[in-house]
Amino acid sequence: MAEPVCRHCGLPVPPDSLGGSEFCCAGCRAAFDLLHGLGLDAYYERRVTDPNVRPLKPEDAAELDLSPEVRPGPEAGTSALHVVVDGLHCAACVWLVETLLKRHPAVVSARLNMTTRRLRLVWRGGPDLAAEITRPVREVGYRLLPFDPSCLQGAAQTRQRALLRAMAVAGFAAANVMLLSVAVWSGSDMGPATRDFLHWISALIALPAIAYAIRPFLGGAWGALRHGRMNMDVPIVLAVALAAGMSLWETAASGVHAYFDSACALLFFLLIGRYLDALARGRARAGAENLLTLSAVAVTVERPDGGLVTLPPERVAAGEVARVAPGDRIGIDGVVESGRSDVDAQAISGETTPVAVAEGSAVHAGTLNLSGPLRIRVTAAGEATLLAEIVRLMEAAEQGRAKAVALADRAARLYAPVVHALALAAFLWWFWAMGAGWQESLLTAISVLIVTCPCALALAVPAVQVIASGRLFKGGILVKSGTALERLERVDTVVFDKTGTLTTGTPQLAPGDWTEADLAAAAELAAGSRHPLARALAAAAGVTRPREDVREAPGEGLAAGAARLGRHAFAGGAGEPPPAEGPELWWRADEAAAPVRFAFTQELRPDAAAAVAALRAMGIAVSILSGDREAAVEGAARQAGISDWRAACRPADKVARLAALRAEGRHVAMVGDGLNDAPALAAAEVSLSPASAADLAQTAADVVFQGGRLSPVAEAIGVARRAGRLVRLNFAFAVGYNLVTVPLAMAGLVTPLIAAAAMSTSSLVVMVNAMRLAKGRSR
Amino acid sequence: MTSLLLLIPLALFLGGCGLAAFLWALRSGQFDDLEGAAHRILFDDDEPPRA
Numbered sequence: 048m049a050e051p052v053c054r055h056c057g058l059p060v061p062p063d064s065l066g067g068s069e070f071c072c073a074g075c076r077a078a079f080d081l082l083h084g085l086g087l088d089a090y091y092e093r094r095v096t097d098p099n100v101r102p103l104k105p106e107d108a109a110e111l112d113l114s115p116e117v118r119p120g121p122e123a124g125t126s127a128l129h130v131v132v133d134g135l136h137c138a139a140c141v142w143l144v145e146t147l148l149k150r151h152p153a154v155v156s157a158r159l160n161m162t163t164r165r166l167r168l169v170w171r172g173g174p175d176l177a178a179e180i181t182r183p184v185r186e187v188g189y190r191l192l193p194f195d196p197s198c199l200q201g202a203a204q205t206r207q208r209a210l211l212r213a214m215a216v217a218g219f220a221a222a223n224v225m226l227l228s229v230a231v232w233s234g235s236d237m238g239p240a241t242r243d244f245l246h247w248i249s250a251l252i253a254l255p256a257i258a259y260a261i262r263p264f265l266g267g268a269w270g271a272l273r274h275g276r277m278n279m280d281v282p283i284v285l286a287v288a289l290a291a292g293m294s295l296w297e298t299a300a301s302g303v304h305a306y307f308d309s310a311c312a313l314l315f316f317l318l319i320g321r322y323l324d325a326l327a328r329g330r331a332r333a334g335a336e337n338l339l340t341l342s343a344v345a346v347t348v349e350r351p352d353g354g355l356v357t358l359p360p361e362r363v364a365a366g367e368v369a370r371v372a373p374g375d376r377i378g379i380d381g382v383v384e385s386g387r388s389d390v391d392a393q394a395i396s397g398e399t400t401p402v403a404v405a406e407g408s409a410v411h412a413g414t415l416n417l418s419g420p421l422r423i424r425v426t427a428a429g430e431a432t433l434l435a436e437i438v439r440l441m442e443a444a445e446q447g448r449a450k451a452v453a454l455a456d457r458a459a460r461l462y463a464p465v466v467h468a469l470a471l472a473a474f475l476w477w478f479w480a481m482g483a484g485w486q487e488s489l490l491t492a493i494s495v496l497i498v499t500c501p502c503a504l505a506l507a508v509p510a511v512q513v514i515a516s517g518r519l520f521k522g523g524i525l526v527k528s529g530t531a532l533e534r535l536e537r538v539d540t541v542v543f544d545k546t547g548t549l550t551t552g553t554p555q556l557a558p559g560d561w562t563e564a565d566l567a568a569a570a571e572l573a574a575g576s577r578h579p580l581a582r583a584l585a586a587a588a589g590v591t592r593p594r595e596d597v598r599e600a601p602g603e604g605l606a607a608g609a610a611r612l613g614r615h616a617f618a619g620g621a622g623e624p625p626p627a628e629g630p631e632l633w634w635r636a637d638e639a640a641a642p643v644r645f646a647f648t649q650e651l652r653p654d655a656a657a658a659v660a661a662l663r664a665m666g667i668a669v670s671i672l673s674g675d676r677e678a679a680v681e682g683a684a685r686q687a688g689i690s691d692w693r694a695a696c697r698p699a700d701k702v703a704r705l706a707a708l709r710a711e712g713r714h715v716a717m718v719g720d721g722l723n724d725a726p727a728l729a730a731a732e733v734s735l736s737p738a739s740a741a742d743l744a745q746t747a748a749d750v751v752f753q754g755g756r757l758s759p760v761a762e763a764i765g766v767a768r769r770a771g772r773l774v775r776l777n778f779a780f781a782v783g784y785n786l787v788t789v790p791l792a793m794a795g796l797v798t799p800l801i802a803a804a805a806m807s808t809s810s811l812v813v814m815v816n817a818m819r820l821a822k823g824r825s826r
Numbered sequence: 827m828t829s830l831l832l833l834i835p836l837a838l839f840l841g842g843c844g845l846a847a848f849l850w851a852l853r854s855g856q857f858d859d860l861e862g863a864a865h866r867i868l869f870d871d872d873e874p875p876r877a
Contacts, residue, residue: 093868138865158855161865211852219845223838241830248834 055079056104056188057096059575074105078187087146093139102374103134103188113181113191117174125155128168128177133190133345135164140189147183154180166191190345192359207322213260214318220256221311224249228308239301246298246305253307257291260314263321282466286496287314293489302486304798306493316810346378346428347371360412361429369423371416381423383408387603388419389578401578403603403614417578418599470495473793487795494792498785498802511777511817515770518821523738523753524763531749534733535767537714541662541760542705544719544727545673545683548737550649551755554580554630556587557648561634565643569634572597572605572612580632581605581612583647609637618642648679655687658757665764668713672701672727701727718760719748735760766820773820777813784809 051060051068055075060068066076082090096102113128120127132144141159148157148168153176155169170180181191227245231237264287267280287310294305345357349368360378363369368384371377377390389401392414401417404410410423470492477488516526526532543549556566566588573581575593597607604613611618611634618633620642633642652658659669670691673680680694693704705727708715717724717731728734728748736748752759788805791797797805851857 138868141865208852208857211857212849215845215848215852219841223841226837227834244830252838 054091056102058102058104072104074186074188078103078105081183081186082143085147085150087143090139090143093142095137095139103136103140105186105188113177117177120155120169125169125171126174126176128166128181130166130168130181130191131164132159132166132184133164133192134188135159135161143187144184144189147187148180150183151180190357192345210263210318210322213263214315214322216256217260217311217315217318220252220260221308221315224253224308224311231305242303243298243301246294246307249305249307250295250298253311254291254295257287257310257314260318261287263318282496283313283317285467286310286493289489289493289496293486293493297486309802320810348425349422363425363428365425365427367425369425371421371423373416373418373420375416377410377414377416377421377423378412378428379423379425380411380427381409381425383410384422384424386419386421387600388421389417391415391417391579418576466496469789469793476793477795483795490798491793491795494795494797494802495789498788498792498797498805511770511773511820514817514820515766519750519763519766522759522762524759525751525753526749526763531733532767532770534714534749535716535764536771538667538716538733538764538767540668540670540708540713540715541764542708542715542717542727542731543669543671543687543689544717544724545671545675545680546649547720548718548724549651549655549671549683549687549757551652553650554583554647555650556583557646559644559646561643561645565634565636566645568610568636569612569632569645572607572610573632575599576605580630580645580647584612584632584645604632609635611635611642615642648682651683651686652755652757654756654758658761659687659689661758661761662764665761665768667764672696672704674698674701698724698726702730705730716760716764718757735763769820773817777816780812780816781809 052058053060053066053071053075054069055078056071058071060066060071065073070076070079082088113130116130117126117128119125135141135144138161141161144159144166145157148154151170153170153172155171157166157168159166168180170176185191227249231242231245261284264280264283268284271281290306290310290313294307294310296302297305346360346363347370348356348358348363349370350356355370363379369379369381373388383404383406385406387403387405390404390410391401392411404421409426410421412428473495474488474492477483477491478485483491512532515532519526566584570585570588571594573584573588573593575597576582576585576599594607597605599605600613600617604611604617606612606617612632615633618635619638620633630647632645632647634645635642662669668691669689670693671680671684671687671689672693673683674696675694677694680692684690684692693700696704701724705715705717709732715731715733717727717734718736719725719728719734720737728736733750734748735750735752738751738753750763752763784805788797788802792802856863
């Protein structure tokens, strides 16, 4: 039988638990009773516990005063509160939090966004109710952290909404005006009065709609013109404004043709493209924002009177003492005041083996406290922490790389002036040389503007990129940077980091001079521990039930009777331990025995060799740059089938090696996972990172892939290459289309409506061409 | 032609209703969390809430 686990938080139940035999503590028992009393037991059946998230364990800390964060609600007499909920495991948690809040009679709405973990709570009444309403949520074990909605919601989302609104308005106008236009164009026996009437109604619908829906383009065009540049927005604004203005003139003069339909349809199609583009970018940005909110953990601080209070990290002052329970992420930089523990510093150092800390050791924000409770004297918090500093450094490095200009922008710079020159030339030619009236000349010029209207060109790149990103996203590959696909396409060299990238990062027991009996006995001690090496040992022996008398000596090891498992000295080793060749544990069965070493290696990802072979087949050179020892790197390189490897590289060496490769004219993709790889990831032409990587490595990487396999690297490059081919094909088509239609338009053979139809068709062709990417093989 | 005087306003009114409904949905945040909505349907209350 397995060890009993708490019915609420899922942690092991200690023998002398205050919560009885089913709960690990009184808090969990109270939480379970609360949910049971409310008839919400279903939560326990529905939830899926995420091992990477803090267990749902209620805390004794005094509640955080939320009332200063309360803002006036949307209606008079209501209040609103925005908080980040810490401790969410799955969709059932979202359901539970919302249901708990809605049971309070004053609550108007409670909406928890699963992606961003942000809760928006509105209730009737004043700020003083905040504590009462949120109490059940805290009693169940979630932590609430206030955030400023204005800074997190961001300009991007507002922009996306504005685009969607403009798109809806333009679509409405386009459909209705088109309805009237069909009547005008086909109405053989229509009298002039009816025609004028329909034109006026069209104007009434189209003009306000255009004035509203053109704003996204107006801003872009004005911004570019003010800086003396051209972009795609300029001809769009010009064409739409001219078409609308001229149609109004025609309508007022009781003319035969008005082109409100063209103007509205053009805006509508362009806005669809813009919105899809913004959606793809927004998804990537949300991923990065989530990484930032993940580092926002609540800090439990001791007050002078001995009480405890939970604060967001930026409100903790240096010099205060914070408490960190085992299993919690440390939210501040500081020095250990009392307590011993092991700290998982992978997010900072990239090292998978935990570091032992004791009084006087420095600890950093973003690391994970594993085995014992710690009291930490705060030295820095919030923006002053090492983690925040490194994030800033990475952002600076990112901006340096953003100089790779997107292909579409380069094309726009060349294309837009040519279009305007052609339209102007057409106008002047018809007005003076051919002696046509100014309306007719202007009509020709507008036709040129619309027919060349950069739709096909503007869509050529984003359509392919959106579909390529979507396809990769479905395969668990997130493309974060807009130009990443263009850069991936050129890659001819892939450089892998070893630890955590080629290997899984999970330690595996290596053969050594231990016996099966040693392993079985040691695993009985190891089974109850959360230390990664102990877990690996227990997994190797297949033991799940620990001995009952095991105690954990934080930072030292495990003991049961005379048996010891842990550091060399802890296991009774005399003198200096023999030099370590990697992570290791020492085992002593009893006082008389000499300590035995269990050494650990890291296992290659299951498809590493296949992924390397696939990259080779695509004509890509593969090499390893690792900070690890020579023997370990050589072994991994041989297994993965890589002949070019370098060991014992410091982060600076990696950057230098990448610079050397670049100087040879190679296009290098770096694949890495640790913070120590982050500079190299930023220095490479394009970088990829597994989702298991440190947050910062993911921030630095252009592409993040999920799952335990390496084949996404080859898949991403393959899709990027196909996307590149399709972009070139689209460009060729768009240029060919323009070569045919522009002379026709300049010759005055194309009316604006036909121009708009031709333009839409060309856009459709480009879109359909891009859609081909969603299907078929990746290479 | 008099039928136009009825049909055009009618068409515009119906179209306007659609537009208004979309703008309302957008404003009330129904397009904000597309991922959460997919999961939410799994957890709708089976039993009526106890008063």
